[in-house]
Amino acid sequence: MLAAPVNPADINMIQGTYALLPDLPAVGGNEGVGQVVEIGSHVTSLKPGDWVIPTDAAFGTWRTDAVFNEDTLVKLPRDIPLLCAANLSVNPCTAYRMLIDFETLGPGDSIIQNGANSSVGQAVIQIAAALGIKTINVIRNRPNLQELVHRLKSLGADHVITEEMLRKPEMQDIFKKVPKPRLALNCVGGKSTTDMLRHIQQKGTMVTYGGMAKQPVTVPVSAFIFKDVKLRGFWMTQWKKDQAQNKDRFSGMILNLCDLIHKGQLRAPACTEVPLKDYQIALEASMKPFTTSKQVLIM
């Protein structure tokens, strides 16, 4: 391996609270980029020097060397930045699929998302901007709020608001500039989610892909009956399982994302590079509240 990030799902997997747990003993890490050192005599799609990312979860990316079947790897172009490659196979893919698979959105449409500063959230902002889709981005109030607002806007965010703002009449000012969102992306749960749901368009969809607040999603019955909102979930791991017979869909998506990277439309999240031997520092840092930098292990 060359580099591998520390994602919240990695931590949950180590804590044993994730829905997918590898057999023990196991290597941590679900995402990352490696370089092919040597190939077996039957390998046709890869050669030494190629950059590769894992197609499946629970791959164990926090390591220096390993032997893998070529079917479990997807080749990347070598001309994208290392940190983009390391952060490609989970979060930008989640953002891409959620923007594509649930509502048919086009230029001028809008979406709303909470946890907009998460790695997925930042990818959503950039991919949506590349597609001409307006984004309303909800974040928690915090020290240095303006700095974060500025950073997300520099990625292409159209509107950045705090969770408290969701309940204020000033929200209507936003809807003078952009239409009400047909799609809401939720990685928080609890009150933030119910408040966000209030602003979704009639017959719109909310997709839940995380539960940072460790609270359930609460929906007024009237939203289902009279507003006809659809509530769905998304889990990249499940999507990959469902596409097991159709791996071209995954590699096709990866090429689309690399294309955005080439065009400068998709950047890696803010990262802190940590040598693998200092993994303890990286794990501790990744669990602090209001982290704005992703810990990436460098092998």
Place this chain on the structure above:
Amino acid sequence: MLAAPVNPADINMIQGTYALLPDLPAVGGNEGVGQVVEIGSHVTSLKPGDWVIPTDAAFGTWRTDAVFNEDTLVKLPRDIPLLCAANLSVNPCTAYRMLIDFETLGPGDSIIQNGANSSVGQAVIQIAAALGIKTINVIRNRPNLQELVHRLKSLGADHVITEEMLRKPEMQDIFKKVPKPRLALNCVGGKSTTDMLRHIQQKGTMVTYGGMAKQPVTVPVSAFIFKDVKLRGFWMTQWKKDQAQNKDRFSGMILNLCDLIHKGQLRAPACTEVPLKDYQIALEASMKPFTTSKQVLIM
């Protein structure tokens, strides 16, 4: 009009709490059957003596006489029982659409529903039985519980359980006999709904069409992400609006339901017939808890 039931939505409409409110002054009642007395010179699809039901909500069925456009009426076969005709255009249609439109179910599949003693619930039991779909029916504990269980089973219910039972390990005994449901129908909200959701199949759908408990629907984040359940809503009034350009779909469904009535597979709910002049008695009776008989105004 000949006969018109008193439904919960009618009461909500009078209370002003419904999502659809007619201009005042207005006549109550959304459902019922009438008989054509006289036709205008341009009317081609109806003749005096025909039985008709309204195609739209907020029709004002609690009256003796009215003049309507033929487009707002659908003709019924005359050989179905009067109480079946009076109760046809809202509740059995809701049951039918929910069983057809959200999951593709066939013989041997199962569904779960709460409020199974409601008019919609009773229609669900009968239509599902006609289609070979197994039903797990949740009702509130009450005096004379066994009597109600017996009545619902006589309609074709496969399993009838109380809300408390949803949380007990004995539920697993049911799933030795029928598969886990792919479809859950919810007209309650609150704890009953969350408990019901727990038993739904991976990738299954819950459709909310009522909120009798006046509490929101609460969903663990994991149900969305790891179980991939879909939460949807259904409102017959909206369905009819959406089909405004395609009225054959409504009349086709009515004929399908009449066919089930002919075959003895769909009966009217238990009814109490009340003369229109005694409407106050009917309204009061319809608002009592644990009503097991539907009040039907007879003109």
